Amino acid sequence: MDKLTGIHAVKEALEAWRPIDRIAIAKGRQDTRVEEIVQLARKQGVPVRFEDRGQLDRLANSKDHQGVVALAAARAEASLANANAGHGQLGLIVLLDGVEDPHNLGAIIRTTLAAGAHGVVIPERRAAGLTDTVARASAGALAHLPVAKVTNLVRTMEELKDAGYWLVGLDEQGGENYTEVDYASPVGIVLGSEGQGLHELTRKRCDFVVSLPTTGPIKSLNVSVAAGVVLFEAIRQRNARTRGK
């Protein structure tokens, strides 16, 4: 559990739709900046309580909190590395190599949560940020799913591999059919940007590069549709295996 203290930090976390468990505000603290935080929290369904200042001091473990303290889930970056252990399930994560359309990003976050997968990793640069448009397109899923912004996607891929993940890249040039991969291990599904597919550096880090069996003049799907097809194939295989036991 992370503690965020001060008006700026709490407001920033709300604006980034970072998952927050609750917000404590010092009784009597009332101005437009606090009011903004209350509004944002209400919009996202985050509980707000007004508490004694001494209570806030204890919560923040400090007096330097400007009367506003938020309790947030541990940073998404950290929880992703532990997705496997933390959930007591097989890890399933989506890594986006530069998806730029906020509607696509939102739809991918929605699908990832609905599929029961554990998180989405996006690069900090050259990609859609976690805006209101993304939150709306995610149909509320952004508030529930860890979405990790990382500075170096390739490094995150290496870390996931060290943690026992297999990385499956999707690309129209991919050699194997996506249904031929075994999704019974912890898996990271890696998707490229709308126009360009996977970057060379990203592709090289994948354990498999697979494609969807398309026919005719259109060789690729919308990236959010492609994400759904591969995620639910992984779920199908895992469910079939569980039923087989």
Add this chain to the structure above:
Amino acid sequence: MDKLTGIHAVKEALEAWRPIDRIAIAKGRQDTRVEEIVQLARKQGVPVRFEDRGQLDRLANSKDHQGVVALAAARAEASLANANAGHGQLGLIVLLDGVEDPHNLGAIIRTTLAAGAHGVVIPERRAAGLTDTVARASAGALAHLPVAKVTNLVRTMEELKDAGYWLVGLDEQGGENYTEVDYASPVGIVLGSEGQGLHELTRKRCDFVVSLPTTGPIKSLNVSVAAGVVLFEAIRQRNARTRGK
């Protein structure tokens, strides 16, 4: 093969992105309305030839063509009913019970074509029309795939059933997992509108109502993502069967 004659009919067909093989224009015919048709045709990659007026008379089998004749694929409505026989393959069609977002409609058309399926059926009313936005979101697929606008979706469902199709409706209340249906027969996949799911009348006509195995607070996917997941499950089953032979 249908023949469309006259400026109005040809322009309307182009604006609806109806698949057109080629357009013949009488030599010497030149004004802004013809120029509009040439522009639209070029934008969609439809070949335009300038021919003698006698040639056009023979093509149109009439002199009443205002110097503009288009050769179009048979109407999508007709080709859908014959998709099974016509393609020498197992029919696979998507029926949309009122999808309203043009981006979703475009993405569904793109996915349907890429999956090698044979057409999309949309209701004439209370649904997105075939606009430029749809064409763009389809990444060009609209020019290649039959998209049938029907006045009565339920009647089309009955016709498809008479033609040997099984109708599989997708709904979050659906009883069976979508992977448990056998897609080895001609299949129509029926999807509801973004907000409401399947209408009661539509649901009743389905042979199966299935759902995706979602977990957590989000119970449904974006409709274009859901379409992709079910379409590619049908393709996966059919390919597995072919390989098994």
